[in-house]
Amino acid sequence: MSSATKSSAKAAAGPHPLDTFFNPAGIAIIGASRDAHKIPGLLLAFLRKNAFAGAIYPVNPNYTDIDGLKCYPTMSAIGQPVDLAIVIIPARVVLGALEECAALGVKHAIIISSGFAEEGGDSIAMQDAIAELAKRTGMRISGPNAEGYYNQITGIAATFSPTVDVKPDQPRLVATKKRIGIVAQSGGIGFAIYNRAKALGIALSTVISTGNESDLGAGEFLDYMVQDPATDVILLFIEGIRDVDHFIAAAKKAAEMGKPIIVTKVGRSGAGERAAASHTASMAGWTAAYDAVFARYGFIVSNDLDEAVSIAAVLTTSPLPMGDRVAVVTVSGGAGIWGADVVSAQGMQVPELSGGVQATIRGLIPSYGSPRNPIDITAQAVHSGGLQKTIELLDTSDEVDAILVVISLSSETRMPFKTPELAPVIAAQNKPIVFWSYTLPSNFARTGLAESGVVVLSGLTHVGVAMRRLVDHARFRLAEPVAEITQAPVDLAKHLTAATLSEHDSKTLLQVAGIALPNEILVTEKSLLDAAIAKIGFPLVLKIQSRDIPHKSEIGGVKINITTREEAAAAYDALIASAQTRRPQASLQGVLVSPMASKGVEIIVGTLLDKTFGPMVMVGLGGVTTELFKDVVYRPAPVSAQEAEEMLSTLKGATLLNGFRGAAKADVSAASSLIAQVSQLAAQLKGEVAEIELNPVLVHPIGEGVTIVDALVVR
Known part of the structure; x- marks a missing residue:
């Protein structure tokens, strides 16, 4: 814009x-x-x-x-x-x-x-x-x-931070036309971000420290930055959001406008305050809900001060890339290989250039250079103009989407570029051109390149992350909104009268709410077992049911793959005896008789109530190994089926759903629909239900749907 x-x-x-x-x-x-x-x-x-x-x-x-x-x-x-x-x-x-x-x-x-x-x-x-x-x-x-604020555009220093002091003998370095805005719940850190950005030549609109937020909070200040035409990139440092509605509205507005927000959330190591009745809650950790909100609205998460500023530097000096192909142009062979390694480690490509492009570059560099990619132009080509001509060539090439320039800028007397020649290239750049100096850049070099609109970065790892985040930001699309249901389509209150719910209670509630479950029968006395078997058929699963036993497997409360009446009768007796021995105080409802589900990829689908952002939905891979691997992702509830599918695709183990090692592809569409349904139920029942957990859910091959094996609803 x-x-x-x-x-x-x-x-x-x-x-x-x-x-x-x-x-x-x-x-x-x-x-x-x-x-x-x-x-x-x-x-x-x-x-x-x-x-x-x-x-x-x-x-x-x-x-x-x-x-x-x-x-x-x-x-x-x-x-x-x-x-x-x-x-x-x-x-x-x-x-x-x-x-x-x-x-x-x-x-x-x-x-x-x-x-x-x-x-x-x-x-x-x-x-x-x-x-x-x-x-x-x-x-x-x-x-x-x-700690107040500083508006750099109008020169309003309503703060005591020494970072805004004016020193006439130290002229301000400004490399960017685009400006960052900073909202920080720590005055010291907010002005530290400004201090580091200023040292790189990144222009500021406003930095604000929010203090204790008795009235105005980070959400309202974020809203101001989002609509402020002078603010192009926002850096956010937060401990906890108080004005949640303002914050969410501002986040949504920024996502719709495509205005980048780089966020650092601290307090990640605090012990959780939730008493975890389910795996969903125990895995949530301190900031799962924050990360879910950040992911929904495309925030760029950074947990390092210099990294955050480096990301801001790239965002304020670059157009968005069309893809993830990087050309590394270097004056040092070793430094160029290192640069290529770092961007490759971030999942970006460093493709070999075509014969035609290589032939053109070959004419610009010495014979001992390399035009392949990394493109080693050698130190000699810097002075002959080969470096700039190579950058100009790659900027118009459709073979790469971004350029990493690897250079030494330690000299206090000599510049590798002439400002009148470089400035128009940077002003008209078609793709990101990022400059990394492997020597510490001199003030002379920083100042000279700033005149051309270039910010020089000196941390290679941060450069790699910044380029990756730029690609991610370019690809981000805001998920379609879901209308939150405010009125239950059916009366679920009568299913929420008990203090705690067993699997049978939980599944009954879910079924009434319209979620498809296997045909199961609660057998309250042994004489009714044969009739249940006749209706369901072999093979069977038998599970003890009690509102006082949330985790049945821990007391031997589950028997699987039962294929005869004799096995079923023996399993029934064993389940009752085990429960009475290991949980003598538990009140037993009976034994749930279920069909043995066919094979599928095991996932967990859960919801929880976060004290700041309300209902959250979680999906992960695993079943019994879910807590071991913690391969889970959260979003604010409700989600659409499209957003649920995107959640599944971001799991580290998503390959298992896509036909790993010749297996049939899983019914991701059915899984996504289930996640969306459960998320809408969580939003609908946020006043009555703290957690819902379906674990495991078996995702069968395409067209065969999903099976909810076990369920727990926590009031």
């Missing part, structure tokens, strides 16, 4: 509620100070150093002026409209100051002050009072315990 298109799209959508937060005409600093070494003084100093064009109103009864700027004893003494108040005073007096701001019609506030919910105890109540004030008055509040 061009800048003009983006601007008109924003105009059509109307102003954003946070426009005057990020672009205020007047800013008051409540608690401003003359001491430029302390936070209140730094806030004022950085605002002025960055040449904020609006009005600045320091508020502190102890001063009449600060460095020639009039200082006001109170907010009401200002007598002019204020869009944003920055509050840096002791926690106990913050609420009073906010009440005064709201009464005066101040639109927004950032509370830098600490000492609220992060301290616990009575301080939580003070933060709750701030949230209540925001709701009551309509004044939007960021923080407390926030």
Whole structure:
């Protein structure tokens, strides 16, 4: 989307509620100070150093002026409209100051002050009072315990972070026309991302630290960045989302627009809070729901700061690739092979070039170079212009989709490119052209290449990941939406009266909800066994049924492949005896008689309720080995059959469903329909059901459907 298109799209959508937060005409600093070494003084100093064009109103009864700027004893003494108040005073007096701001019609506030919910105890109540004030008055509040924001475009440094200090002897390096926006639930990390991006020459729109999110949360700030025409790529650093609806709406909007979001989620090592009644829950881990949401909306997940910035560098300097074929152009044979290894390890191709393209490159490089791919042009071809001509040739070739330029940029005096010649190539590039320097790049080289619009990267692993993520982002398509069912088509409440449900209870509920299950009979006394056998036929499976025994196999509660009446009678007795011996307190419902299912690929289909995002659906390969391999994937429920099929395709063991080693291809369509059905049931029953688990489900060959062997529903 061009800048003009983006601007008109924003105009059509109307102003954003946070426009005057990020672009205020007047800013008051409540608690401003003359001491430029302390936070209140730094806030004022950085605002002025960055040449904020609006009005600045320091508020502190102890001063009449600060460095020639009039200082006001109170907010009401200002007598002019204020869009944003920055509050840096002791926690106990913050609420009073906010009440005064709201009464005066101040639109927004950032509370830098600490000492609220992060301290616990009575301080939580003070933060709750701030949230209540925001709701009551309509004044939007960021923080407390926030680090503020920096809007690079308009030079608004509403923060005390030293990363925004202006040093005239250190000119700013800017290589990209596209800009990143940063939303971080840690001020330190948010401004660290900006600090590292700035060092590479990546332009910024805005970086915001969300603080404790008493009112404004990461979701609303993300929404602002998504619709902001000046923000091309978003970096998100989160611990946990509070304003879930805003977050999901913003994520969906970004996916629809194709605006990339690079996310880092921390807190992955925390112990789960769920008491896991099922395998589905025990495997979910701390962040399964977050990863499910990220996957649905095409977020680019990164767990490393430099990697995230490298991905941003590639996204802000490159058009999207058409495929995954990479040309590696190198001045060093060894470094080029290394580059080819790294992109190949990321699943991309490094194809040998055609005879015609090789012949053309051969004419641009010395005889001891190689035109095959990696293309070793040698150091000599750098100075003869062969390097640039090779890049230009490959940029218009339909044999590759991206170019990795491997080069040494340590010189403080000599450049491998002439800016007037390289700049038009980069400006008109048809595919990603990524530059990796295997020596540490000098400031001279960085600055010179920045003039041509090039960001130089020096971490090869990060380069490989960034190029892979660019390919993935280009391929991502938002799944078709599923209308969530709000009213049960049939009354399921009567099947949810027991505190816990057995397999029989669970399957009865699923069957009433319209999910196809095998023909099974619950035998409550041995005299009824023959009649059940007559209806179902051999071979059989017998399973003990009790609401007090969720995992039957652990007590020897399952007997399979029964082929005679005598075997069935003996199995019945053995199941009852085993349950009475190993679970003497358990109340027994009887024995479930089921047909022995034909062979198929074993999968698990499950759902769980996440405390942040609600119902989730999970699918994995395995059956009894599911927990061992943990080859599972989650999505927010409900999902469509199309999204369910995409879930199955992302499993590491997906090959088993596609006819591994001559086996028949599995009925993936039937499996996908089942996953979609179960996900819709989970969404429908989110108030009554915590978990559903079908394990194993046998996926038979194409046309033969699926069989649900065992099921568990947890209230």
